[in-house]
Amino acid sequence: MSRDSNPVVFDGHNDALLRLWKSGRSDAVQRFVSGEDEGHIDLPRAATGGLGGGLCAIYVPSERVLDDDGNFPTPTRAEALEVTMAQAGLLARAERESQGALKICRTAQDIRTAFANGSFASVMHLEGAEAITADLNLLYALYDMGLRTLGPVWSRPNIFAFGVPFRYPSSPDIGPGLSSYGKALVRSCNELGIMIDLSHLNEAGFWEVAKLSDAPLVASHSNVHAICGHSRNVTDRQLDAIRDSGGLVGINFGVSFLHPEGKRDLAMDLSMLVRHVDYIVDRIGIDHVALGSDFDGTRIPEALRDARDLPKLIDALRAGGYEGHDLEKITNGNWLRVLEQTWGA
Template sequence: MIQPHAVFDGHNDLLLRLWLQNAPTEAVNRFLTGSLSGHLDLTRMRQGGFFGGLFAVFVPPVGFVKQHRDGYGTEKHDALAIVEAQIALLQAIEAQSAGRAKICRSAAEIDRCRRADILALVLHIEGAEALDGELSQLDGWIAAGLRSIGPLWNLANRFGTGVTGNFPGSPDSGDGLTEEGLNLLRVCNRRKLLIDLSHMNEKAFWQTARHSSAPLVATHSNVHALCQQPRNLTAPQLEAIAASEGFVGVNFGTAFLRADGQRNGDTPLSDIIRHLDGLMAILGEDRVGFGSDFDGISVPDALGDVAGLPRLTAAMASAGYGEALIEKICWRNWLSVLKKTWGE
């Protein structure tokens, strides 16, 4: 058996998976007891060395929910209610875990969880459409543990337009941030919330680079030169991230890894390493980590799920990555950029 490395991960969609269940509260119990389907549950996280990450709250398109949740109607699709329901599920994981999981608000808390074998839960919002123009919900979300926010997903909202388009394509896919979006950046900087670039189109990216005072962070994105998905990052974008002392978490989704852009499970782990190498060529070895997108995408069959992380780190070692570099990519770099962003 391969010995797991400690792993902190920049993005997963566990809360969406739980919320889509017909009985979400029972699904929380299945997560804690190791019997939940998908990429993640607590048992497999421990097998893989996964000790924490950013857990996304996401409002999916209504058509997607209808496909995955029985009896769902358009009248139920209230973005604010969905966000608050998913936040409640994260709180339920903590409350029902008997001390095995904790919502963390600082890098120091995350590291204490790592040392104590406690799952570190960081609340992240992916797509801010549930916020009103006055951002009146933000204080309550921060009190619940919010430490990271992506203003945009693929679809437009009051804050701007997300990156869209087919493979192969450019990230220059439409209008950027609105005035309300620029104000959200200012508020995030003031409140020391991480701003996620991963679903921003090129215009929004460069607006953020100009107006944000925080390190530029893309929690789950890859190298556009290696896979021309519009959501992957170009060399000038990566250079801007490096200049800001920012960070990129490599996405394990096959469609964002493969040169042909296909969602094909027959994708070698070397494709993840190829993107790690491409990121480090511009960002250096201190600004790269994991942003798996577990439970949100199709991952290589060779990885399978979170329990397969030791196979990835073994492949990294076989590719010549030393132990210190593997440890940086697995968790140290994430904690470094979070501390720089949060000031804690």
């Protein structure tokens, strides 16, 4: 699927809803719809850059870092519920106020239709399930509101699992795996057809999801641990399991997750991002790599100001030898395949 000469980009992660919520502005949604100077994404800049849609995260931030090891405090359930519903409301308002320029998508066909109509194909994603209690009742309510992908944790513990802390250099093998509640959450997500995102889950949790889940394994916004030894990145063994399940890795644009020394090098050339793509393609194949920018949630290379500059990344991928159908797989096709397989529609 393409618009003009470039394929449409479907992106595995953005934190635009967090940015809108944190702004506290009464006109935040209208500014997102009509265009603004803040952040990485709004609808006009997405249209300019060929960003056709993506997973729009609902995330409840931690107020502070607890210690020098990168451990974050877990919000209370009351805090998480309030923020989760507020951000879900912002997404619903954006759909209403955009008058068709943004659509909340519940099926792969919804995404294709949005692409065809020039609408932003938004998928509601929950990044950290702190608002959900052990009875899982809210999971079903959120599903009916449009939730179709879920990360059980962010990089902190909750009742479901242990999120991997931000550490460099470090293995992702930090802490215990899923709780009994986490295992029930995985089973319910499989039942409903909600994609389980592994990007902030530690290694023990990853392997327990791999054992329990019958859906493709997905790390929506992570990179290659063999290149950048950050705890948030995916090891070779995890990559192999993702391939065997039919899943994918969405390449994160965050410089700290790209740089071989974990540096926040904003002057980084986009060839470094392509290097991570190359590694995944060489190890597990072209069908298992996509994009997961982390727009509005991390520091990205200066070569990519915001969504408007996605054509520069496509040029870098072309310079790396990716053309035609292979380029389309990276930019949107692999996401569509995995979501269709997971959702069953």
